[in-house]
Amino acid sequence: MKPKNLLFQLSHLESNLNDFSFEKLSVEDADQLKQSFLSFKRNLLEKISPSNAENQNIPSQILKKTLQSFEKSAIAQDSSISDLDMDMYDAIISHYKSYGAVLKSLKIESAMKKDNHSTLIFNKSDSPGADSLHTIDLNPILQDCMGEIDLLTQLVGLYERNGLEFIGAAKIHLQTHDFKQLGLAAHKVKAGLAMMKTNSLHSIILQIESTCNGDKDLKHLQFLCDCFIMEFPIVRKSLKEALAGLNKNKG
Amino acid sequence: MSKKKLLLAEDDELLASLLNFRLKKGGYDVSHSADGKQVKEFLATTTPDIIVSDIMMPYFSGMELIAYVRNELNSKIPIIIISSAGNEENVLNAFELGANDFISKPVSPSELLVRVARELNKN
Numbered sequence: 001m002k003p004k005n006l007l008f009q010l011s012h013l014e015s016n017l018n019d020f021s022f023e024k025l026s027v028e029d030a031d032q033l034k035q036s037f038l039s040f041k042r043n044l045l046e047k048i049s050p051s052n053a054e055n056q057n058i059p060s061q062i063l064k065k066t067l068q069s070f071e072k073s074a075i076a077q078d079s080s081i082s083d084l085d086m087d088m089y090d091a092i093i094s095h096y097k098s099y100g101a102v103l104k105s106l107k108i109e110s111a112m113k114k115d116n117h118s119t120l121i122f123n124k125s126d127s128p129g130a131d132s133l134h135t136i137d138l139n140p141i142l143q144d145c146m147g148e149i150d151l152l153t154q155l156v157g158l159y160e161r162n163g164l165e166f167i168g169a170a171k172i173h174l175q176t177h178d179f180k181q182l183g184l185a186a187h188k189v190k191a192g193l194a195m196m197k198t199n200s201l202h203s204i205i206l207q208i209e210s211t212c213n214g215d216k217d218l219k220h221l222q223f224l225c226d227c228f229i230m231e232f233p234i235v236r237k238s239l240k241e242a243l244a245g246l247n248k249n250k251g
Numbered sequence: 252m253s254k255k256k257l258l259l260a261e262d263d264e265l266l267a268s269l270l271n272f273r274l275k276k277g278g279y280d281v282s283h284s285a286d287g288k289q290v291k292e293f294l295a296t297t298t299p300d301i302i303v304s305d306i307m308m309p310y311f312s313g314m315e316l317i318a319y320v321r322n323e324l325n326s327k328i329p330i331i332i333i334s335s336a337g338n339e340e341n342v343l344n345a346f347e348l349g350a351n352d353f354i355s356k357p358v359s360p361s362e363l364l365v366r367v368a369r370e371l372n373k374n
Contacts, residue, residue: 141269144269144273144359144360144361145269145272146272146273146276148272151268151269151272154268155265155268155269158264158265158268159265162263162264162265184307187307187335188262188263189263190335190356191263191265191266191335191356191357191358192263192265192266194356194357195265195266195269195356195357195358196265
């Protein structure tokens with residue numbers, strides 16, 4: 001990969017960033033951006049570590065790990081840095097900073113901090129597979145229920161209903177830009193999400209409530225609600241499996 | 252010995268169901284109100300021994316409830332506030348208005364039972 005090709009990648013990325021407006025970033029746009037970033041990172045890695053470029057058949061998981069540790073290794077390995085064209089390096093850093101500023105203004109970085117969020121955002125599968133389910137331990141709640149599995153079943157049912165109600169309410173309040181009601185709807189389900197230890201949904205709801213009480217960024221709220229809508233079926237299925245497991249153990 | 256009357260004011264049905272169950276198991280005569288209107292209607296006819304109330308409720312907040320009980324009913328019924336984590340300002344306001352104690356969400360039913368017993372023993 002020649003430097004000019006890397007710069008071409010950067011231009012493409014920049015073009016992508018310039019093409020979407022602040023108000024119109026959709027999940028698909030975010031996906032495209034991620035793909036552009038990944039492509040750029042992969043090519044940059046090849047430039048920094050030529051040995052990687054020679055081996056085109058690297059297993060994807062190893063490549064992924066290598067990419068994840070790229071920033072650390074790039075800093076740690078002086079020899080790699082010394083191989084770089086420093087002018088190009090400066091240009092990359094400059095571009096990176098400008099993208100960072102754009103992404104910061106979009107306020108999507110907090111939702112993407114955790115791996116489970118980025119998985120959730122970019123995994124477009126409608127029906128979650130078994131391997132994408134979360135592990136939910138209902139035993140502490142069963143203890144709170146003093147071992148009453150019927151009560152726990154009732155609580156899981158209420159949890160599902162609350163989640164579905166929130167999704168319905170969120171759609172309406174987003175359409176009407178009623179941030180106060182959206183914040184209240186988020187607040188109402190928040191405790192239940194925490195109580196059932198469903199941290200991924202709880203984390204999203206906290207951000208929704210915080211945004212409703214803060215800058216009321218419609219685009220960001222739509223993004224977060226989309227995250228909730230995509231994550232909810234996975235959590236619901238996980239909860240049902242956890243409940244089924246407890247029932248099986250009881251039987 | 253008659254059971255102590257406890258008013259549980261909580262709009263989250265999920266949390267309310269669990270607390271209701273545990274408080275009843277703990278020997279209390281629990282009445283549940285899901286919003287401020289129900290709370291006022293209940294207090295118009297019944298004087299509970301203790302109130303456990305969420306801060307954010309429809310129609311009539313936990314803050315308004317404390318002010319109503321202390322100022323309009325002139326009652327010293329112990330009031331325990333359930334607050335969301337990170338809501339420290341509301342908790343301070345609640346104490347200024349006359350709340351006796353608070354417990355943060357997610358609520359541990361066992362902890363709530365201890366706090367309720369402690370407030371009742373004080374009186």
